[in-house]
Amino acid sequence: xxxLYQYDIMKNNKLEVEIDEVIKDNLEIxxxxxxxxxxxxxxxxxELNELANKYIKDWTIDRLDKTGAAILRIALFExxxxxxxxxxxINEAIELSKKYSDDxxxxxxxxxxxxxxxx
Numbered sequence: 651x652x653x654l655y656q657y658d659i660m661k662n663n664k665l666e667v668e669i670d671e672v673i674k675d676n677l678e679i680x681x682x683x684x685x686x687x688x689x690x691x692x693x694x695x696x697e698l699n700e701l702a703n704k705y706i707k708d709w710t711i712d713r714l715d716k717t718g719a720a721i722l723r724i725a726l727f728e729x730x731x732x733x734x735x736x737x738x739x740i741n742e743a744i745e746l747s748k749k750y751s752d753d754x755x756x757x758x759x760x761x762x763x764x765x766x767x768x769x
Contacts, residue, residue, distance in 0.1 A: 651720045654688060655720045687724060698722075699723075715751055725740070
């Protein structure tokens with residue numbers, strides 16, 4: 651989440667982003683799963699945003715704080731493109747949002763993920 655947060659900040663400020671360097675700066679050891687998630691979210695960002703916006707009631711993902719948006723994108727990517735069990739994805743997203751976002755954003759993330767898995 652921190653890697654995607656930093657990527658988003660740099661991209662929005664029109665700074666050159668070398669994502670491998672951002673990953674390297676944030677990981678003590680090389681982790682292929684983290685790389686897969688980061689590159690997957692970046693590659694499918696517009697699709698993940700559309701999916702989020704479809705399920706966010708009276709709101710859009712770009713109105714969330716950057717950490718909340720990163721958490722939601724990660725969760726959506728994992729639900730759509732990995733074999734991670736839904737309950738694990740939701741629990742991880744909620745725990746991250748409790749730590750890094752406010753209560754309103756946590757509720758939005760929870761509601762979006764709940765709506766998606768109920769379809």
